[in-house]
Amino acid sequence: MNVTIKLFAQLREGRFGVENSEVPEQSRVKDVVQSLNIPSDHVKICLVNGKDTGTDHVMQNGDTVSLFPAVGGA
Amino acid sequence: MKIYRINMSNLSSTIEEVPDEWRLMGGRALTSAIVAKEVDPACNPLGSKNKLVFAPGLLTGTMAANSGRLSVGSKSPLTGGIKESNAGGTAAQRFAKLGVKALIIEGIPPGDKYYCVHVHKDGVNIKEETELLDKGNYEVIKTLTDRYGENTGVMTIGQAGEYKMSAANISVKDPKGHIRSAGRGGLGAVMGSKKIKFITLDDNDGAGIEIADKEAFKNAAKIFNKGLLSHPVSGDALPKYGTDVLVNILNEAGGLPTKNFRRGNFAGAEKISGETMYDTIMERKGDPTHGCHVGCVIRCSQTYNDKNNKYLTSGFEYETIWGFGAGCEVDDLDIIATADHECDDIGLDSIEMAVTMQTAMEAGVISFGDGPGILKLLGEVKEGTPLGRILGNGASFTGKAYGLTRVATVKNQAIPAYDPRSVKGVGVTYATTPMGADHTAGYAVTANILKVGGFVDPLQKEGQIELSRNLQVATTFIDSCGLCIFVAFAVLDSGDVAQAMVDMVNAQYGTKSSIGDWFELGRTTLQTEKEFNRAAGLTSKDDRLPEFFSEEVPPHNAIWDFTNQELDSVLPF
Numbered sequence: 001m002n003v004t005i006k007l008f009a010q011l012r013e014g015r016f017g018v019e020n021s022e023v024p025e026q027s028r029v030k031d032v033v034q035s036l037n038i039p040s041d042h043v044k045i046c047l048v049n050g051k052d053t054g055t056d057h058v059m060q061n062g063d064t065v066s067l068f069p070a071v072g073g074a
Numbered sequence: 075m076k077i078y079r080i081n082m083s084n085l086s087s088t089i090e091e092v093p094d095e096w097r098l099m100g101g102r103a104l105t106s107a108i109v110a111k112e113v114d115p116a117c118n119p120l121g122s123k124n125k126l127v128f129a130p131g132l133l134t135g136t137m138a139a140n141s142g143r144l145s146v147g148s149k150s151p152l153t154g155g156i157k158e159s160n161a162g163g164t165a166a167q168r169f170a171k172l173g174v175k176a177l178i179i180e181g182i183p184p185g186d187k188y189y190c191v192h193v194h195k196d197g198v199n200i201k202e203e204t205e206l207l208d209k210g211n212y213e214v215i216k217t218l219t220d221r222y223g224e225n226t227g228v229m230t231i232g233q234a235g236e237y238k239m240s241a242a243n244i245s246v247k248d249p250k251g252h253i254r255s256a257g258r259g260g261l262g263a264v265m266g267s268k269k270i271k272f273i274t275l276d277d278n279d280g281a282g283i284e285i286a287d288k289e290a291f292k293n294a295a296k297i298f299n300k301g302l303l304s305h306p307v308s309g310d311a312l313p314k315y316g317t318d319v320l321v322n323i324l325n326e327a328g329g330l331p332t333k334n335f336r337r338g339n340f341a342g343a344e345k346i347s348g349e350t351m352y353d354t355i356m357e358r359k360g361d362p363t364h365g366c367h368v369g370c371v372i373r374c375s376q377t378y379n380d381k382n383n384k385y386l387t388s389g390f391e392y393e394t395i396w397g398f399g400a401g402c403e404v405d406d407l408d409i410i411a412t413a414d415h416e417c418d419d420i421g422l423d424s425i426e427m428a429v430t431m432q433t434a435m436e437a438g439v440i441s442f443g444d445g446p447g448i449l450k451l452l453g454e455v456k457e458g459t460p461l462g463r464i465l466g467n468g469a470s471f472t473g474k475a476y477g478l479t480r481v482a483t484v485k486n487q488a489i490p491a492y493d494p495r496s497v498k499g500v501g502v503t504y505a506t507t508p509m510g511a512d513h514t515a516g517y518a519v520t521a522n523i524l525k526v527g528g529f530v531d532p533l534q535k536e537g538q539i540e541l542s543r544n545l546q547v548a549t550t551f552i553d554s555c556g557l558c559i560f561v562a563f564a565v566l567d568s569g570d571v572a573q574a575m576v577d578m579v580n581a582q583y584g585t586k587s588s589i590g591d592w593f594e595l596g597r598t599t600l601q602t603e604k605e606f607n608r609a610a611g612l613t614s615k616d617d618r619l620p621e622f623f624s625e626e627v628p629p630h631n632a633i634w635d636f637t638n639q640e641l642d643s644v645l646p647f
């Protein structure tokens with residue numbers, strides 16, 4: 001199935017901003033994180049279709065996954 | 075420490091001892107206590123009964139990291155209630171080093187003359203000012219730096235303050251000679267009403283800061299400093315990307331108000347994001363990170379250059395970029411940076427003006443997406459044309475002038491950069507803070523979006539009331555210390571850092587109070603502020619969001635669904 005992966009802030013460095021990916025059915029976000037060589041503790045916020053899920057979430061075809069390190073401001 | 079008091083009615087000044095009741099107050103706690111005690115809540119904010127109060131925080135001037143913030147208090151011409159507006163820059167530490175706990179300015183001089191005030195170790199001098207009238211803040215700061223040297227603090231109003239516009243701010247010179255602002259609530263208009271164009275500060279031979287237990291202070295300051303630097307938000311993300319890093323995350327989460335709060339995401343977000351800003355700054359040889367005052371270890375500020383690598387603006391914040399950007403559907407960072415520069419120069423709150431521009435677009439004065447149109451309208455404000463005077467009085471005033479109902483304000487103050495329907499915790503803060511819509515008053519974006527200090531689902535009501543209340547109390551204490559709000563990330567995530575913050579205050583003032591005791595100062599300050607507002611005529615009906623927030627906002631089709639009873643329970647005093 002196909003999912004859109006978006007990386008932000010430092011997670012982009014040496015990787016990409018946005019990419020479509022073919023992933024096996026039943027994949028979890030953390031499988032993608034691992035395949036991108038992102039240390040799991042570097043992902044602070046994981047949104048799937050704009051909602052906070054955590055990286056254990058099982059993805060569906062067409063999902064948009066947005067991954068952030070710790071960020072902040074005001 | 076002393077209180078410096080100026081009476082503009084007869085151009086006199088006095089130096090007073092600090093009354094006991096104010097000894098353990100600073101920053102917002104102190105400005106609000108003084109305004110509540112000395113200002114008639116029913117007065118006209120631009121009349122002679124109002125006062126303008128400047129106060130450094132409890133920790134300002136010490137080696138405590140990020141403790142150099144300034145509080146400015148008054149009755150607000152924008153909200154009609156009490157106001158504390160907070161700024162970085164070089165003034166607060168000078169007040170502290172002079173041993174000045176607060177500067178209180180009262181009265182209005184007879185006649186049309188304008189004045190300037192010089193603050194120094196022996197008191198103040200008040201002089202007539204003619205040369206810098208009608209000038210923008212950049213020119214004022216440059217001229218005064220040339221006149222008095224690099225080491226002079228400056229607080230100034232631009233043309234907007236002279237016109238006494240409700241969106242007028244007070245600008246404070248930063249260590250690089252650029253501008254930080256006590257932005258919100260129209261306090262520049264109060265300074266203008268008192269006929270003061272600028273205030274300079276010379277801290278030479280000041281009395282300095284007394285610390286009761288220097289060793290204990292040093293130890294706590296070390297833990298605090300280390301805590302800020304080792305937190306990933308204040309140690310890594312803020313220095314690199316600045317606050318604009320929030321564009322992308324709010325956009326992804328559906329909380330980035332777009333086209334005057336019609337959507338929660340913006341197609342042009344990437345082009346105005348912190349990541350793009352960082353790349354642009356590096357490419358144009360700007361400076362991605364510096365502090366707004368000496369002793370800031372987080373350094374979220376930056377200088378943004380134009381296409382020719384020439385200085386365009388600094389302290390270029392997420393809220394400004396959101397407001398002139400997504401809010402107005404403008405995806406050109408250079409135009410937004412120019413609008414930021416103009417706001418700083420004219421002396422306008424960039425949040426109020428950005429929402430005012432959204433309102434002007436709503437009215438059809440210019441169309442959504444018209445970046446050059448924004449700059450043209452800011453020019454009208456600078457010139458003081460009839461249209462400019464409408465816009466310069468803020469979003470509510472502009473909405474009224476054009477008969478609109480879709481006007482994003484609470485207590486007449488513009489709602490900033492987080493949609494209250496899809497980031498509900500901050501919506502509760504907008505509605506209930508005594509300040510009028512102000513994200514910094516209880517920044518629930520932390521737990522709602524950033525996962526700092528726990529997690530509370532931004533789309534659900536559960537937990538938001540308590541979250542907003544606790545943050546409002548804690549923030550009021552942080553504001554009273556003179557600490558930058560960005561210390562809160564580490565304070566919320568680490569008990570040790572929170573303890574170190576309180577240990578520093580105890581060591582300085584010889585007290586032995588617990589965190590809870592000090593947070594009580596936050597609570598009582600909020601209570602004082604609410605009482606002032608009630609006496610000024612504000613009621614619980616003013617603790618509400620505009621009706622249009624009952625409409626669904628895509629992409630999550632979230633609505634604003636708090637009951638009046640729920641909102642009234644946030645600060646139940």
Ligand code: SF4
Nearest residue numbers: 365366370372374558
């Ligand atoms: S973190 Fe930013 S706002 Fe806070 S004191 Fe430093 S430069 Fe100023």
